[in-house]
Amino acid sequence: MTATLERPDTDEPAEAARHDGGGRFRPTAAGWGGRAAVGVGVLLVALWYCLHFSQGRSDILASGLVIAVGALSLNVLVGYVGQIARGHQAFIGIGAFTAAYVIGQSGQSFYVGLLAGAAVGAVQAIVLGLIALRVRGLYFALVTLSWGVVAENCFFRLKGFTGGGAGATAPRPGGFTTDRAFFVMCAIVLSVVLLVDWRLMSTKAGRAFQAIRESPAVAANYGVNVQLYTLYAFAVAGTYAGVAGALYAARRVTIQSADFSFASIALTYLIVTVVGGLRRRGGIVLFAVLYVLGGQYLPGWVRSMPIGDTLKANAGYLVQALSGLLAILTLIFQPEGLGTFTAPLGRWLKGGRFHLGHGGGGAEGINVRP
Amino acid sequence: MSVLEADSVSIRFGGVQALTDVTVKVGEYEIVGLIGPNGAGKTTIFNCITGFYRPQEGRIRFKGVDVSEMPAHERSAMGMGRTFQNVGLVKTETVLENMLTAQHASIDYSPLAGIVGLPQTFRAERKLRKRADALLEMLHLGHLRDLPVAGLPYGVLKRVEIATALATDPDLLLLDEPGSGLGPEEADKLGDELLALRDEFDLTIVMIEHHVPLVVRICDYVYCLNFGMLLTEGLPLDVRNHPEVVAAYLGEEAPEAEAEAERLEAAHVAAELGASRSSRSSESSGSGEG
Amino acid sequence: MILALSLGRPIVLGLVQGAAFGLVAIGLVLIYKSSRVFNFAAGEFATLGAFGYYLANDHVPLWAAAVVGTLVGVGAGLVTERLVVRPLANRPKVTVLVATAATAITIIALQFLLGATGKTFSVKPLIAGTLPFRVFGVFVSWQQLLIVVVLVLAGGALALFFAFTDLGLATLAASQEPTASRLMGIRINRVAMLTWAVAGGLGGLAGVLLSPTLGNFTPAYGTTDLLTQSFTAAVLGGMTSMPGAFLGGIVLGLVQNMAQFNISPDKVPGAQFAAVLVVLVAVLAIRPTGILGKEA
Numbered sequence: 001m002t003a004t005l006e007r008p009d010t011d012e013p014a015e016a017a018r019h020d021g022g023g024r025f026r027p028t029a030a031g032w033g034g035r036a037a038v039g040v041g042v043l044l045v046a047l048w049y050c051l052h053f054s055q056g057r058s059d060i061l062a063s064g065l066v067i068a069v070g071a072l073s074l075n076v077l078v079g080y081v082g083q084i085a086r087g088h089q090a091f092i093g094i095g096a097f098t099a100a101y102v103i104g105q106s107g108q109s110f111y112v113g114l115l116a117g118a119a120v121g122a123v124q125a126i127v128l129g130l131i132a133l134r135v136r137g138l139y140f141a142l143v144t145l146s147w148g149v150v151a152e153n154c155f156f157r158l159k160g161f162t163g164g165g166a167g168a169t170a171p172r173p174g175g176f177t178t179d180r181a182f183f184v185m186c187a188i189v190l191s192v193v194l195l196v197d198w199r200l201m202s203t204k205a206g207r208a209f210q211a212i213r214e215s216p217a218v219a220a221n222y223g224v225n226v227q228l229y230t231l232y233a234f235a236v237a238g239t240y241a242g243v244a245g246a247l248y249a250a251r252r253v254t255i256q257s258a259d260f261s262f263a264s265i266a267l268t269y270l271i272v273t274v275v276g277g278l279r280r281r282g283g284i285v286l287f288a289v290l291y292v293l294g295g296q297y298l299p300g301w302v303r304s305m306p307i308g309d310t311l312k313a314n315a316g317y318l319v320q321a322l323s324g325l326l327a328i329l330t331l332i333f334q335p336e337g338l339g340t341f342t343a344p345l346g347r348w349l350k351g352g353r354f355h356l357g358h359g360g361g362g363a364e365g366i367n368v369r370p
Numbered sequence: 371m372s373v374l375e376a377d378s379v380s381i382r383f384g385g386v387q388a389l390t391d392v393t394v395k396v397g398e399y400e401i402v403g404l405i406g407p408n409g410a411g412k413t414t415i416f417n418c419i420t421g422f423y424r425p426q427e428g429r430i431r432f433k434g435v436d437v438s439e440m441p442a443h444e445r446s447a448m449g450m451g452r453t454f455q456n457v458g459l460v461k462t463e464t465v466l467e468n469m470l471t472a473q474h475a476s477i478d479y480s481p482l483a484g485i486v487g488l489p490q491t492f493r494a495e496r497k498l499r500k501r502a503d504a505l506l507e508m509l510h511l512g513h514l515r516d517l518p519v520a521g522l523p524y525g526v527l528k529r530v531e532i533a534t535a536l537a538t539d540p541d542l543l544l545l546d547e548p549g550s551g552l553g554p555e556e557a558d559k560l561g562d563e564l565l566a567l568r569d570e571f572d573l574t575i576v577m578i579e580h581h582v583p584l585v586v587r588i589c590d591y592v593y594c595l596n597f598g599m600l601l602t603e604g605l606p607l608d609v610r611n612h613p614e615v616v617a618a619y620l621g622e623e624a625p626e627a628e629a630e631a632e633r634l635e636a637a638h639v640a641a642e643l644g645a646s647r648s649s650r651s652s653e654s655s656g657s658g659e660g
Numbered sequence: 661m662i663l664a665l666s667l668g669r670p671i672v673l674g675l676v677q678g679a680a681f682g683l684v685a686i687g688l689v690l691i692y693k694s695s696r697v698f699n700f701a702a703g704e705f706a707t708l709g710a711f712g713y714y715l716a717n718d719h720v721p722l723w724a725a726a727v728v729g730t731l732v733g734v735g736a737g738l739v740t741e742r743l744v745v746r747p748l749a750n751r752p753k754v755t756v757l758v759a760t761a762a763t764a765i766t767i768i769a770l771q772f773l774l775g776a777t778g779k780t781f782s783v784k785p786l787i788a789g790t791l792p793f794r795v796f797g798v799f800v801s802w803q804q805l806l807i808v809v810v811l812v813l814a815g816g817a818l819a820l821f822f823a824f825t826d827l828g829l830a831t832l833a834a835s836q837e838p839t840a841s842r843l844m845g846i847r848i849n850r851v852a853m854l855t856w857a858v859a860g861g862l863g864g865l866a867g868v869l870l871s872p873t874l875g876n877f878t879p880a881y882g883t884t885d886l887l888t889q890s891f892t893a894a895v896l897g898g899m900t901s902m903p904g905a906f907l908g909g910i911v912l913g914l915v916q917n918m919a920q921f922n923i924s925p926d927k928v929p930g931a932q933f934a935a936v937l938v939v940l941v942a943v944l945a946i947r948p949t950g951i952l953g954k955e956a
């Protein structure tokens with residue numbers, strides 16, 4: 001074409017681009033080899049760490065993976081489409097009790113329960129999504145808060161559905177009954193969720209979500225059906241949460257309504273998502289695991305220190321307190337969370353250059369109309 | 371045949387009459403200018419045309435089809451591309467990602483196929499990338515490809531936005547102040563560029579622009595709005611010299627003076643935007659001038 | 661169920677709890693008006709106030725313990741403003757919302773850490789005994805009357821404060837025109853501190869006054885028993901109206917207790933919580949800006 005477009009590019013980002021090599025960067029064969037080696041190495045170390053130790057360790061790690069799946073669900077809402085959800089105990093709990101109902105009371109297989117949990121999770125999320133279409137951002141946060149409270153105090157106490165105070169049971173599937181085997185199950189499910197999430201965000205729907213978060217007007221201008229894709233995001237989040245709930249139920253085998261409280265699920269998962277880094281899958285999974293490992297080991301270390309007996313007795317809550325603080329610090333100083341560190345690694349593994357630059361993730365991207 | 375016909379459009383917000391009986395007709399391959407003082411309703415008519423507002427009276431016809439009841443995303447898919455006064459880009463994404471998002475309507479795989487990763491989706495994605503790259507190269511923006519939008523200066527953003535609007539594969543391009551923040555020379559270049567784009571993509575262009583010399587140079591026809599009503603319409607020079615237009619712009623001063631003031635103001639705004647990008651105002655892009 | 665409609669107790673308890681919701685809701689409205697922030701830590705201000713009262717209960721006169729509890733709330737508000745909200749001043753409001761939620765979980769976890777888990781804390785009423793006559797056929801304690809009176813007094817005092825004092829007017833100005841106010845010489849930071857202090861104090865006061873009417877309280881009770889209801893009350897009042905929040909609190913208290921006393925928990929467990937959700941969704945569906953709200 002003939003347009004004359006020699007604009008002086010003295011602006012700073014343009015400089016940065018030139019610094020980056022201008023054209024696209026491709027690693028050499030050796031570069032790819034190094035990347036593959038590091039990737040496989042990290043995986044092997046993780047696998048060794050997870051499988052080499054006791055059943056108890058496997059169970060703790062499994063609980064971390066369940067949190068990771070739940071936090072990834074929250075990430076779809078808060079990170080991708082920018083809807084603040086404050087009632088994730090409903091999302092997780094509905095999946096868990098549905099799975100327990102299908103497995104425990106109806107005697108179906110675990111896999112049917114998993115699918116049922118995912119499906120019912122998606123449906124309840126879509127109902128909330130319909131409200132989200134009508135109610136503006138901050139107010140919607142209130143609706144979800146209230147929704148979670150109602151789920152916790154109403155739905156989960158319906159005797160026919162959840163067994164009331166006695167709780168519901170969801171036996172683990174054959175071949176995965178030991179803690180270590182069930183950890184493998186959780187790892188497989190998490191991997192599938194990560195894969196799905198990656199494809200989701202690399203294709204049509206994920207880009208539509210990002211545009212909706214930025215502004216529904218921008219999204220519509222790009223040709224995105226804002227209502228449809230908002231509901232779609234809720235369906236995806238509900239599906240992940242349902243899956244997380246089913247895993248939660250089978251890991252615990254017996255679940256009670258008290259397990260799904262605002263503080264233990266909704267706030268914890270939100271904090272894992274924020275500290276891990278919104279839109280940063282790697283960071284979220286990493287912090288979910290660190291969270292449960294911290295819960296396991298921090299109290300021991302702290303108890304060996306010269307502190308009061310009360311603190312020693314209750315050191316189990318240290319991780320919760322610290323991660324609350326960590327979330328505040330993350331929001332103030334490091335909006336990308338742990339993603340600040342995992343994202344550059346991910347970019348490098350995928351064949352980019354290693355640089356610690358901002359990749360467009362993080363809490364700054366939460367952008368709901370007030 | 372008219373590509374676009376906004377027929378006797380009126381819209382009120384609460385008690386405020388924002389547009390009264392405004393009729394705008396745009397023929398194929400025309401470049402039509404929309405001028406008028408601030409608050410005259412220029413962005414409001416854009417919002418009515420693109421479907422963000424539903425006028426109480428009047429119809430919008432696009433390519434002969436009455437689109438008055440059609441939601442914004444369908445109008446976009448039908449071939450309306452638009453830029454915003456305050457830049458309508460996804461700031462957390464890179465330039466390339468914005469270009470891919472903008473091609474949303476032309477993607478022929480279902481969102482579910484994308485999630486499960488069917489092979490055809492990978493092929494389709496490669497095609498999208500190729501087209502995005504080609505467009506960026508054409509607009510000399512290729513070097514910005516992998517940079518996040520959030521870090522780019524205002525003037526560059528305005529150009530990236532034109533690229534994303536082109537990526538939606540429009541027949542009609544609606545530009546909201548494409549020349550804001552540009553100096554006279556740069557505005558001149560923008561004019562050349564728009565003419566070239568029109569020829570290259572067989573576009574029809576409607577643009578809101580304060581930069582009167584630019585309007586006079588490239589527009590085939592000009593509408594002037596004031597207080598939500600059509601003040602006058604006609605050939606650019608006639609409109610510019612119309613006594614009421616001159617009067618509407620800053621008393622008795624010539625339009626250029628106002629345009630110059632606008633330019634300075636826009637430059638100032640751009641500088642501020644660059645300085646404090648973190649304090650974003652989220653709901654700006656859609657609404658524009660009230 | 662309909663035939664045996666229970667009225668007396670739900671009305672009295674509804675007014676009492678509604679007064680507590682109203683106090684917290686006025687604090688929420690204040691903060692929202694001045695900085696457009698939804699404060700999810702508000703419930704824990706009340707819990708901390710209750711703990712302050714509880715800890716001071718045995719050491720000082722009860723009225724002084726109540727002052728201590730209120731001041732703990734004020735302190736919590738100030739600390740939250742200074743350490744959490746102010747550093748996020750230029751960030752999206754939703755980021756601040758998440759940060760206040762993180763503040764809440766930190767406060768809750770600190771209670772657990774200090775040994776509050778699984779315990780209930782019983783507190784003495786400020787004024788013991790009951791009124792010499794029945795109201796709607798129900799004995800009413802002096803403490804229950806006190807909390808309603810305090811709500812009315814606090815609401816009135818705040819209304820006067822914002823209508824007639826310089827600082828009050830400055831706060832309102834800052835909420836409506838932050839930039840212009842700054843240019844006029846109003847110190848935005850000082851105004852923010854004031855609103856958070858007042859909101860914290862109101863929360864603390866609600867915690868102090870409500871806990872004795874319940875007999876005892878559990879850790880995090882502000883978040884579980886007050887937060888959702890108070891927010892709904894504030895939304896019912898339009899989020900920007902203090903009288904609206906005041907009335908919203910009372911309405912919510914009545915609705916919640918009507919549901920609790922008239923719907924069998926065997927049939928619908930937790931009906932009082934469901935009633936709150938129904939009110940919230942209904943209000944948002946009918947008028948997203950609330951019944952008394954005039955959105956700026």
